Amino acid sequence: MRVSNINNIQSFKGLWAKTTIKSDFDDIMGVLKIIKTTYYHPFKDETPEEIKSIIDSNKVAYIEEPEGEKPKYYINECKQCTKLPFDSSAYKSYLEATSSTRLSRTLKMVNYYATDKYKNNEYGDKQITAVNGMVDYKINKVS
DSSP states (O other): OOOOOSSOOOSOOOEEOOOEEEEEEETTTTEEEEEEEEEEEOOTTOOHHHHHHHHHHTOEEEEEOOTTSOOEEEEEEEEEOOOOSSOHHHHHHHHHOOTTSOOOHHHHHHHHHHTTOBSSOOOGGGOOBOOOHHHHHHHHOOO
16 A cells, blocks of 8 residues: 655755744733744755745744734744755655665664654644654664
């Protein structure tokens, strides 16, 4: 039986670390301040322009004033982390690996770095692991 990926992603961008959210009271504005911080790990082959574009597109600050409630100040920060030691094509090959794929040194390296990374920068349960479960199982199974 062959399992196909429904979301056929053509172009990969880097991976994300765990997104954090913290809140406190902003004394100057007198409102609750909620800061969502995302951490971006670019692939080795991403250009500085591509990285800057992703970082910039994930930064925003706004005030939400729901009717009948106190306003809240939201800040979305995005921080660039260390570049990954592999490129987007190595990650694509890793994602496409199956149970019959030979475990190469590159697949093992990608798996090592993907264990604590995510494909997206959502918060909590909405973050999607970057790990290929089949490769991870083959590497970690007890002989």
